[in-house]
Amino acid sequence: MEFLGISWVEWIGYVAMATVLISFLMKSVTKLRIVNAFGCLLFVSYGFMLQPISKPIIITNIAILCINILYILKRQN
Template identity: 55%
Template sequence: MLLNISYTEWVGYLASAVLIISFLMKNLSTLRIINSIGAIIFVIYGVMLNISWPIIITNVFILFANIYYLYFNQRKVNS
């Protein structure tokens, strides 16, 4: 516990901050990469909450959507 806040809550705050920062990006690829990092941290947060399935499922979906669009965007650039 740090500053009377549990480590689980700190992870949740970190995930929220990363997510907010991602939406400040102008470049869509950068946004998706930073947003993916936030989604991964949110999955960790969901696990730390004794398996919160709504948080885990939503953020795994967001992570895979970001990976999908990053992959296909990269393929368009290379074509």
């Protein structure tokens, strides 16, 4: 399935990229980490949807997601 000549898997990648980029526009570090974490989740999904799956995308974004979650939880205490 395609939209504007781009596959839906590629669209997930573009949305993930835009989400991560937008996260760096946040003034609040906590908001930045939350939006960035969502972008990481999208990138992990994208990595699994690629055929063959992309381990570097998956591993990197899981690591960044864990770091974001760690700092979000630290900030709440």
